[in-house]
Amino acid sequence: MSIARYLREKINGGTVHITLIDPMKQSPEVAGRLALTAQEVGSDLILVLGVSGLAQRNLLDTTISIREKTSIPLVYSPAGAEALCFSFDAFLFSCLLNSRNAGYTCGGQSQAAVLLKRMEVETIPVGLVMIEPGLKTGDNNIDLVPRDNHWQAAGYAAAAELFGMSYVYLEAGPNSAQPISVAMIRAVKKEISIPLIVGGGIRTAVDARRVRQAGADVVVTGTVIENAGYRERLRSILSALKD
Ligand code: 1GP
Numbered sequence: 558m559s560i561a562r563y564l565r566e567k568i569n570g571g572t573v574h575i576t577l578i579d580p581m582k583q584s585p586e587v588a589g590r591l592a593l594t595a596q597e598v599g600s601d602l603i604l605v606l607g608v609s610g611l612a613q614r615n616l617l618d619t620t621i622s623i624r625e626k627t628s629i630p631l632v633y634s635p636a637g638a639e640a641l642c643f644s645f646d647a648f649l650f651s652c653l654l655n656s657r658n659a660g661y662t663c664g665g666q667s668q669a670a671v672l673l674k675r676m677e678v679e680t681i682p683v684g685l686v687m688i689e690p691g692l693k694t695g696d697n698n699i700d701l702v703p704r705d706n707h708w709q710a711a712g713y714a715a716a717a718e719l720f721g722m723s724y725v726y727l728e729a730g731p732n733s734a735q736p737i738s739v740a741m742i743r744a745v746k747k748e749i750s751i752p753l754i755v756g757g758g759i760r761t762a763v764d765a766r767r768v769r770q771a772g773a774d775v776v777v778t779g780t781v782i783e784n785a786g787y788r789e790r791l792r793s794i795l796s797a798l799k800d
Contacts, residue, residue, distance in 0.1 A: 559679055560602075560630050560647035561723065564775070567601050568752055572769045572798040576600040576791075577756070577779035580619040581608055589622030591782045596627045598788065599795040603627065604649065604777065607635040616640040632681075637665030638672065647679035651726065654684050654713045658698040683724045683754070684717025686710060688737050691730045704737075707744035714745045714753070724775070725749055729757025731779050736764045739771040746772035760790070762797035769798050 567573045576595035578588050592603045603623055607616070620642050623631055634649040635641060637660075650673075653661040673680055688710060691701045702710045714725040727745060729737050736758045746753055755768050756777030768776055776798055781790050 560632060561679065561681055563630060564602075564681075564752075568774045572773065573602070573775040574600045574795055574798050575602045575604050575754075575756075575775060575777040576782060577604050577606055577777050578619070578623070578782075579606045579608060579779065580611060580615050582783060585615065585618035585622040588619045589626040591787070592623040592631075593626040594788050595782065595791060596629050598792040599799060600629065600791070602630045602632060605631065605633045605645070606779075607633060607637075607640055609636050609639065611636070611640040613640045613642075616642050620644055635665070635669050638668035641669060641672065643676050643678060645678070647681055648673060649683050650680040651683040651685045652717075652720075652722070653699065654686050654717060655700045655702060656687075656698060657700060661698070681724065682722040683726050684713070684720065684722040685726045685728055686713040686717070688727055688729045688741070688757070690733050691728075692732070704741070707741045710741050711745045711748040715748045718749050718751050722751065724752050724754050726754040726756070726777075731757060733758030736768050739767050742768060742771035742773055759794070762793040765794040765797040 580588060630646045632647045632649055633645040634651060656662050687699050688702045689704045691699055717725045727737050737755055742755060752774035754775040754777060755773035759765055759768060759776060759778050760781055765776055778794060781787055
């Protein structure tokens with residue numbers, strides 16, 4: 558089954574949870590263990606984050622380790638052609654819509670696109686919108702959407718839909734102390750008919766429930782599994798999303 562269909566069916570059944578793994582943050586062995594925990598507590602999909610500076614070897618070893626331990630879909634979000642591996646079930650093909658740097662809107666993607674087509678891998682077009690506070694580095698290259706500017710966020714989201722993208726992804730960044738506000742999620746959700754992914758700053762079951770009730774179809778968490786007690790925290794987030 559394609560990942561697009563898998564996600565569609567999951568979304569029809571309730572809120573989907575994605576576990577984000579940054580291969581630069583731990584060894585491949587540990588990444589595999591974290592992914593296994595995510596699967597055991599009910600996460601629907603593992604998303605490996607391609608970041609600038611990611612070594613090809615690290616990506617390959619991380620992928621192998623996760624594959625050995627888990628059976629849920631494994632998807633890659635490449636930052637370009639710097640590190641690529643084709644044993645993923647699909648690629649998130651993201652365009653950072655509010656970037657001022659063409660490298661993030663289409664430059665990196667163009668480096669990988671021909672190869673992805675030739676390899677006939679499944680790609681899922683995603684319109685990514687970065688909301689304050691965004692990422693720690695490179696923010697001056699992004700027209701960050703202010704946390705309270707719902708209209709601007711909705712504009713980017715509607716543009717993603719009109720561009721023919723399959724998902725809108727509202728991202729507050731892993732350094733965000735709080736999730737994207739309920740009011741912004743509601744405002745965006747009202748303007749789009751494609752599914753909405755929300756991530757960044759979701760650390761507790763209360764956060765997860767709020768984001769879900771506001772209308773997120775897919776919730777992404779990353780940092781939660783990097784800290785002590787992650788199994789229980791993730792379990793409570795999953796029960797807030799799936800109850
Ligand atoms: C997913 O980048 C985020 O959209 C990850 O954020 O680390 O705050 O969960 P957290």
